[in-house]
Every structure is written in C-alpha cells, then in structure tokens.
Amino acid sequence: MEDKTQLADFQAEVLPQLETHMGKHLATLNSAPKLQKAMSYSIEAGGKRIRPLMILLICQARGRVLDDDVLSVAGSLEFMHTYSLIHDDLPEMDNDDLRRGKPTNHKVFGQDIAVLAGDALLTEAIGWLAETNLAPELQVKLIKNLSQASGANGMVAGQTGDILGEQKTLTLTELMDVHRKKTGMLLEYACVAGGLLVNADEQQSENLRSFGQNFGLAFQIYDDILDVVSTTEKMGKKVHKDLAENKNTFPRLLGLDQAYEALNETLEQARKNLAQLAKTGFDVTLLAQLLGYFEAK
Amino acid sequence: MEDKTQLADFQAEVLPQLETHMGKHLATLNSAPKLQKAMSYSIEAGGKRIRPLMILLICQARGRVLDDDVLSVAGSLEFMHTYSLIHDDLPEMDNDDLRRGKPTNHKVFGQDIAVLAGDALLTEAIGWLAETNLAPELQVKLIKNLSQASGANGMVAGQTGDILGEQKTLTLTELMDVHRKKTGMLLEYACVAGGLLVNADEQQSENLRSFGQNFGLAFQIYDDILDVVSTTEKMGKKVHKDLAENKNTFPRLLGLDQAYEALNETLEQARKNLAQLAKTGFDVTLLAQLLGYFEAK
Numbered sequence: 159m160e161d162k163t164q165l166a167d168f169q170a171e172v173l174p175q176l177e178t179h180m181g182k183h184l185a186t187l188n189s190a191p192k193l194q195k196a197m198s199y200s201i202e203a204g205g206k207r208i209r210p211l212m213i214l215l216i217c218q219a220r221g222r223v224l225d226d227d228v229l230s231v232a233g234s235l236e237f238m239h240t241y242s243l244i245h246d247d248l249p250e251m252d253n254d255d256l257r258r259g260k261p262t263n264h265k266v267f268g269q270d271i272a273v274l275a276g277d278a279l280l281t282e283a284i285g286w287l288a289e290t291n292l293a294p295e296l297q298v299k300l301i302k303n304l305s306q307a308s309g310a311n312g313m314v315a316g317q318t319g320d321i322l323g324e325q326k327t328l329t330l331t332e333l334m335d336v337h338r339k340k341t342g343m344l345l346e347y348a349c350v351a352g353g354l355l356v357n358a359d360e361q362q363s364e365n366l367r368s369f370g371q372n373f374g375l376a377f378q379i380y381d382d383i384l385d386v387v388s389t390t391e392k393m394g395k396k397v398h399k400d401l402a403e404n405k406n407t408f409p410r411l412l413g414l415d416q417a418y419e420a421l422n423e424t425l426e427q428a429r430k431n432l433a434q435l436a437k438t439g440f441d442v443t444l445l446a447q448l449l450g451y452f453e454a455k
Numbered sequence: 456m457e458d459k460t461q462l463a464d465f466q467a468e469v470l471p472q473l474e475t476h477m478g479k480h481l482a483t484l485n486s487a488p489k490l491q492k493a494m495s496y497s498i499e500a501g502g503k504r505i506r507p508l509m510i511l512l513i514c515q516a517r518g519r520v521l522d523d524d525v526l527s528v529a530g531s532l533e534f535m536h537t538y539s540l541i542h543d544d545l546p547e548m549d550n551d552d553l554r555r556g557k558p559t560n561h562k563v564f565g566q567d568i569a570v571l572a573g574d575a576l577l578t579e580a581i582g583w584l585a586e587t588n589l590a591p592e593l594q595v596k597l598i599k600n601l602s603q604a605s606g607a608n609g610m611v612a613g614q615t616g617d618i619l620g621e622q623k624t625l626t627l628t629e630l631m632d633v634h635r636k637k638t639g640m641l642l643e644y645a646c647v648a649g650g651l652l653v654n655a656d657e658q659q660s661e662n663l664r665s666f667g668q669n670f671g672l673a674f675q676i677y678d679d680i681l682d683v684v685s686t687t688e689k690m691g692k693k694v695h696k697d698l699a700e701n702k703n704t705f706p707r708l709l710g711l712d713q714a715y716e717a718l719n720e721t722l723e724q725a726r727k728n729l730a731q732l733a734k735t736g737f738d739v740t741l742l743a744q745l746l747g748y749f750e751a752k
Contacts, residue, residue, distance in 0.1 A: 189607035190615040197607065245574060250566035269547035273570065274615050277542060278607040280574065284581045285602025294591035301598060305582025310486035310494065310575040318487040318571050 165447035172214050172224060173207055179229040196267040196275035200240050203258045209348045210236045216352025219440045227290045231351055237283035238308050239344060244276040246317060299354055307347035316340025328406040342374030362438055369431035376424040380452045382407035383417055425449055462744035469511050469521060470504055476526040493564040493572035497537050500555045506645045507533045513649025516737045524587045528648055534580035535605050536641060541573040543614060596651055604644035613637025625703040639671030659735055666728035673721040677749045679704035680714055722746055
C-alpha cells in the first residue's frame, strides 16, 4: 500500500491551477452563450483529472516547471476526455442521465447542444495544442499522438466496439482491445505527452508508454470491478449497470476474484516500468503513489 | 457570365486525384469495420468538393505542384466538412433523411455510429495535417486556422446559432453572423490554407481571406435562393424546407429580388479581390471561373 500524502499535496497545489487555466481558456473561446455554458458545465463538473494529472506528474518527476504550456497540454487532454464523456452519455449511445454526480450534458442543455458541445471541445482540444508556445516540432508530435489516440483507430473505435459488443459476448482478447482503445490509449497518450514535454530519450519514452498502457488496463479492470462492488452514492453515477445491460466486463468474463488478480498483475507491471524510469533519473515517488488510486475507495 | 471550360478541365483532372488520395488515407486508418464503412460512405457520397477545390485552385494560380501534401490539406478540409454534414443531419439537429441524393449517414448506419463517424472524421481531419511532410511551422498554422474556423467560435457556433435561431426571426446582421460561422469560415479557411501553401505575402493573404469571405457569403445566399427556386431532383436533397420550417434565410428576410441583388454585389466584391491578386502574380483565370458556380444550375 503506497503512502499518498505527497501526491495529495501535489494535487492540492496543481489541480486548482489546472482548473483556473482551463476556465481561462474556455473564456477566450468567446462562443455562442448556450454552447459556451454547455462546454463549461461538463468541464466544471470535475472528476478526478487523472489524465492531465499524469502529464503534470511526469513533468514533476523530471523537474520540469509546470508553466502555462504544460498546463495547456494537460487541459487539452481533459477537453478531449470531456468531449468523449458528453457523446458517450447521449441517448443514442450509453444513454446515461448521471455523470460525476450531476445530470449529464444532454439532460441539461438538450441533445442537439450536447452533440455540439462535444464537437467543440474535441476541436478545441487539438486546436489548443497549436496555440501553445512550444516548439512547432513538439506541437506537431503532440497533435499527431493525440489525434491517433482519440480518432478512428483509437478512442472512437473503442466506443464503437463497446456499443457493437453489447450485442454479443466478447473474448478476453476482444474485450482488452475495446478497452485499450476506449480508455487505454488516452491514458497512454498522457504518458507519451509527458515524455515529449520532458524530452524523454527512446528508452524512457518506451517505459512511459508501457506504464501508460498498464495504467490504462488497470484503470478499466478497476472500473469494471467498482461497478460490481460500489454504490451510486460513492461513484456519482449508476452502478450495477454493466450487469443489467449484459455488458462485457472483466468480472463477467473472468469472475470477480480473477479480475482482482488481473488488476494486481497489471499494477505489478506498472511498478516495474516505474523502477526502470527511476534508474534513469526520474523521481517516481508521486507516480508510484498514483497507483494507490486503485486500492482506495 | 464566365467561361468555365478550363475550370471543368482542371476539375476533371484533379478531383479524381483527390478522391483517390482521400480513399487511400481512409484505408490507412484501419478502424472498426462498421465505423470505417460509415466514414467512407459519407466521404464517397461525393458532393461538389468546393472547399478542397478552392485550395487546389489557389495552388494552381501560383503554379505550386499539387503534390501529396497539397492533396492531404485539401482532403483534410473535406473530412472536416463531411463530419459537419453527418452531425447536422442527425435527428436531434436538422433531422434530414437525404443528403447528396443518398440516405443520410444515420439512416444507413444508425444514430450512434453516425455520431461516432462524425467524431472520427473531425479528429482525423486535424490529425491528417500533423501527418503531412510540410514544415512543422506550416502544419501548426494550418491546424490553428482549421480548428478556429471549425470550433467553438466557428462552424460549431454557427450550427448552434442556426438551431437556436429557428425559434425566432433574426436580423440581417444576426443571420450573416450565423452563416459566416456555419459556412463561411470553412470556405475562408480554404483560402487561408491555399495562401499558406503558396507562401502568400501579407497583402495577398488579406485578399485571399477576403475572397474566401465573399465567396462564403455568396455561397449561402445562393443556397438559400436555390431552396426557393430549385427542385429536389436537381438538388439531391429536400427543397422548400427552409420555408416549411420557418428558417431564417436571405430570401425570407430580404425578398427574392433583393437576395439576388445581394448575391451579385457579393460576387462583385469577390471579383475585386481576384483583380488585386492578379496584380501580384496570381493567375486567377480558374478562380474567376469558379464564381460561375453561382449562375449555373
């Protein structure tokens, strides 16, 4: 069990900066008032900010100053993640009424505005990267990686697989592919982006990418487990929904005990990645504490 | 009345190249089969390809070779435009069953896949720019301009204004603002992108941008006029729909005669922009012929 005191302090220091930075950027967009409200609503609905936090933690692990450019890269990723939540919650998709303890975007603003708010956040997520003061070569690499992680063979393909998979039982390999695309690739991107921001060398980049993949897999197994063992109150969204909808999940395919075992094995791999990074000058203390996320609650 | 022979020849030569180039790029995306089919369906549904054509015409006007990078910038814009059509046609938006003479995307693939196909095309439109071999500085400029033209204060804001405007009568200024954002800014981007690809100087860039704005306005006035005077057969989509839905249009606000007059005045402005460009070394022959688009049909 990792001590999480320092991580909690770090979060308490940097996450408010991230919120302010995202709020400021939203304000500059100067969009149609209702659209602007709908975008802000979902950004301000909170959440754990795990993806941008990962970027900030990697920068911290190499002593890179968390300047406006770093905060923009982190905020851009949260915009991308938030768009995906808005669209996933739509009636024609997962049809969810509750997200992060609040009514979903389309419940408040209507289905048309929810589609548009998602479209706008997606566009601005990538556009924001082009507006940073980072070197153009770096901007292009970030944009290329983000669009690949979130596009036709990334997150969108994962959501497609998730929807189409509802009609049949997937194998473990198929389920892992869907999850890797739907959730994993954006977490992997967070680690790749962090690596780009700290000029990681090839070996470090490989370890960061692998850490992101393992973190993403652990994240999804854990999320599936929580849907079985947690309550709506704790989660801020409906639970036991996967079972009711006959969804493909790790507990359903493996049983709950085996799902916990898969989680622990994946976390072990992630710790090995961190050990490798520590050997090449990364201070991985807080990143290791982040793995404690999967044991809390 | 412009002679359009040379333009027709140019289109016959380059548009098939563009189609092939877009098809090849779609194939590289290697997405979930149903998603891939849905994306290809709307890209292959055709249309006039006015936006990418504009980029190709500007390159031609300065003698820039229409290499793979130019075709990618052109194709990227058509991806962006196509995503917007798929989402605009959704039941929660304009609820259209017919587009370019074929059933709309959600009619064929379902509403969930249509949302996702749009999301994927949007993401890949921008991502494609980051994958070209153009100089990184140029890639970043293109991405910045494209995301601004299509995002929260561009095309998405225009569609928002269009939807919300249905409930009230707009003033001419409000109508022009909605149209500029919904349709104009992407046509303006086409001219800006063309200018970037030919290294236009400041004055040339300004004239290209202004030409794009005038072209965009003419485009929308003409589209509104056609909805009054044309037939479903000719258009490949429903006509007289604006009137039935009490939409804000130029003919409704100005009357048909005045709408024609506004069209002609706008075209006159566009011709002045071309005359300026011609003075600084652009061969504007084909661009001038493109204005004939508004008198045909």
